[in-house]
Amino acid sequence: MIRDLLPAYCKAYQKDVASYSILISTMIDGHEVAWMEFRGGSGERRYRYRMLKCECQFTRGLGWDVEAGGKPYGIAGKADDCSKRKEMVRLRLLELRNEYLKRFGAERNSAVLRDHIPEIVDDLKERIRHGEFLEDGNGASFWGGYFYLQTLAEIVDPTMNYWQVGDALVAAKKISLEGAVVRDYHEPPPAEWEECFRMEKHGWIGIASLPAHSEMLRAWKLDVVKPNGRPAFKKSVALQLSYGPTFGPDVSDVQCAKQKLLELIRKAKSRGKRKKGKK
Numbered sequence: 001m002i003r004d005l006l007p008a009y010c011k012a013y014q015k016d017v018a019s020y021s022i023l024i025s026t027m028i029d030g031h032e033v034a035w036m037e038f039r040g041g042s043g044e045r046r047y048r049y050r051m052l053k054c055e056c057q058f059t060r061g062l063g064w065d066v067e068a069g070g071k072p073y074g075i076a077g078k079a080d081d082c083s084k085r086k087e088m089v090r091l092r093l094l095e096l097r098n099e100y101l102k103r104f105g106a107e108r109n110s111a112v113l114r115d116h117i118p119e120i121v122d123d124l125k126e127r128i129r130h131g132e133f134l135e136d137g138n139g140a141s142f143w144g145g146y147f148y149l150q151t152l153a154e155i156v157d158p159t160m161n162y163w164q165v166g167d168a169l170v171a172a173k174k175i176s177l178e179g180a181v182v183r184d185y186h187e188p189p190p191a192e193w194e195e196c197f198r199m200e201k202h203g204w205i206g207i208a209s210l211p212a213h214s215e216m217l218r219a220w221k222l223d224v225v226k227p228n229g230r231p232a233f234k235k236s237v238a239l240q241l242s243y244g245p246t247f248g249p250d251v252s253d254v255q256c257a258k259q260k261l262l263e264l265i266r267k268a269k270s271r272g273k274r275k276k277g278k279k
């Protein structure tokens with residue numbers, strides 16, 4: 001049980017056992033999974049957060065260990081992938097789903113839940129504010145939000161296209177998205193671009209820029225400049241990115257942008273020639 005594992009864990013990490021409380025404990029095939037609260041810090045830097053934990057994460061040699069020098073460290077991998085903890089999340093989402101089916105009188109027709117997505121979003125947000133358990137890990141709060149779109153889909157309809165649903169909620173000014181994390185709605189800042197690279201071909205210059213913040217369409221902005229310094233196209237060309245550029249663009253995305261720029265330069269050059277030929 002977690003209670004039996006905590007003393008050794010807290011001793012290694014020099015923490016007070018009393019700062020760990022088990023709010024909800026569930027046994028799954030003899031393995032304890034618990035919704036826990038942690039308190040720490042002092043004065044201004046006091047903190048309190050809740051997370052789903054299981055025995056694995058507190059077991060020495062599985063979730064953590066101690067270096068030769070006595071320093072504790074977390075072990076990534078096995079403890080993170082615990083199937084019992086995953087099962088606990090599945091059961092919780094199923095429980096919520098049944099609750100909403102009842103609330104919206106849809107016991108026989110689960111498709112009805114899709115008509116109540118805004119209310120469900122509000123209700124889930126309220127639950128998070130009250131510290132209820134919904135997801136494993138604290139990814140959503142790390143990104144300043146409540147929960148992931150995938151979680152909403154698990155509750156409402158696991159087959160739905162949750163990106164489409166998310167985009168519709170954003171368009172209705174119901175939520176904002178940070179990746180797939182649902183956040184309170186706020187007006188997005190104006191679009192801004194940062195030049196990523198440029199390439200030159202016989203005096204023609206292709207410029208590839210990336211979105212400067214995450215609330216923009218995930219796409220390259222491609223521009224071509226003529227040898228006389230003027231833009232070759234009235235409008236920039238957008239090219240969808242395959243991967244989020246948070247830590248710089250993916251190699252395959254750069255390759256695509258380069259190809260597209262060469263194509264645009266060729267197009268601009270041949271257009272220039274046609275115009276000259278007409279005169």
Ligand SMILES: [Zn+2]
Nearest residue numbers: 054055056082
């Ligand atoms: Zn476990």
